[in-house]
Amino acid sequence: xxxxxxxxxxxxxxxxxxxxxxxxxxxxxxxxxxxxxxxxxxxxxxxxxxxxxxxxxxxxxxxxxxxxxxxxxxxxxxxxxxxxxxxxxxxxxxxxxxxxxxxxxxxxxxxxx
Amino acid sequence: xxxxxxxxxxxxxxxxxxxxxxxxxxxxxxxxxxxxxxxxxxxxxxxxxxxxxxxxxxxxxxxxxxxxxxxxxxxxxxxxxxxxxxxxxxxxxxxxxxxxxxxxxxxxxxxxxxxxxxx
Numbered sequence: 001x002x003x004x005x006x007x008x009x010x011x012x013x014x015x016x017x018x019x020x021x022x023x024x025x026x027x028x029x030x031x032x033x034x035x036x037x038x039x040x041x042x043x044x045x046x047x048x049x050x051x052x053x054x055x056x057x058x059x060x061x062x063x064x065x066x067x068x069x070x071x072x073x074x075x076x077x078x079x080x081x082x083x084x085x086x087x088x089x090x091x092x093x094x095x096x097x098x099x100x101x102x103x104x105x106x107x108x109x110x111x112x113x
Numbered sequence: 114x115x116x117x118x119x120x121x122x123x124x125x126x127x128x129x130x131x132x133x134x135x136x137x138x139x140x141x142x143x144x145x146x147x148x149x150x151x152x153x154x155x156x157x158x159x160x161x162x163x164x165x166x167x168x169x170x171x172x173x174x175x176x177x178x179x180x181x182x183x184x185x186x187x188x189x190x191x192x193x194x195x196x197x198x199x200x201x202x203x204x205x206x207x208x209x210x211x212x213x214x215x216x217x218x219x220x221x222x223x224x225x226x227x228x229x230x231x232x
Contacts, residue, residue, distance in 0.1 A: 009153075032219040043117070043204060043223040044156075051219075090155060094219030100146055100169065101221055105155040 002027045006104035019078040023091030033074040034092040117224035132192040134227040138207030145188040150202040202226045
């Protein structure tokens with residue numbers, strides 16, 4: 001069985017502050033892990049993905065995530081938040097060549113001016 | 114290159130009517146997935162199709178919902194006799210054929226969604 005848990009359905013940070021969005025996964029085999037971003041009334045856009053290469057993955061818009069097998073985590077970070085980062089962020093897992101991605105329930109990021 | 118195209122973007126139906134949502138995958142993609150997003154929830158997998166075949170429908174409700182991906186034309190998600198609980202955003206995603214050069218394992222490319230409101 002595979003699943004992801006995103007801790008914190010809402011996260012607020014000040015503009016310029018560190019962004020940390022948490023994701024823990026459950027998978028019986030080495031997983032592929034993804035972070036997607038969803039802006040209001042839009043579809044999901046891929047931020048970054050981990051596919052068993054480097055454990056520190058860099059994505060678009062200055063985001064990065066680190067795969068930590070010992071902690072079964074794949075937290076998303078960005079050193080300095082911008083107003084344009086306000087959106088919903090979804091962590092997803094695919095393991096064992098499953099037919100689909102399993103998504104977390106999402107974290108809504110608010111950036112305070 | 115056109116992305117995944119979904120229409121309509123917004124659809125309003127009264128209880129008991131039928132809703133049809135269409136999805137054209139990215140060029141060169143032969144796999145289509147449908148997900149449902151309820152308010153304040155994540156995306157829930159519904160069905161995975163290839164041309165003329167349903168590969169995995171483990172997330173589809175047992176009644177009223179059906180999906181197809183014909184040899185020609187878009188994939189269609191059909192909801193018969195809609196109820197208020199069907200109100201949601203329905204997202205389609207596509208991926209290239211498995212094993213193609215340059216495929217990122219498991220990555221899906223999403224459309225902008227079809228938002229169904231049932232009155």
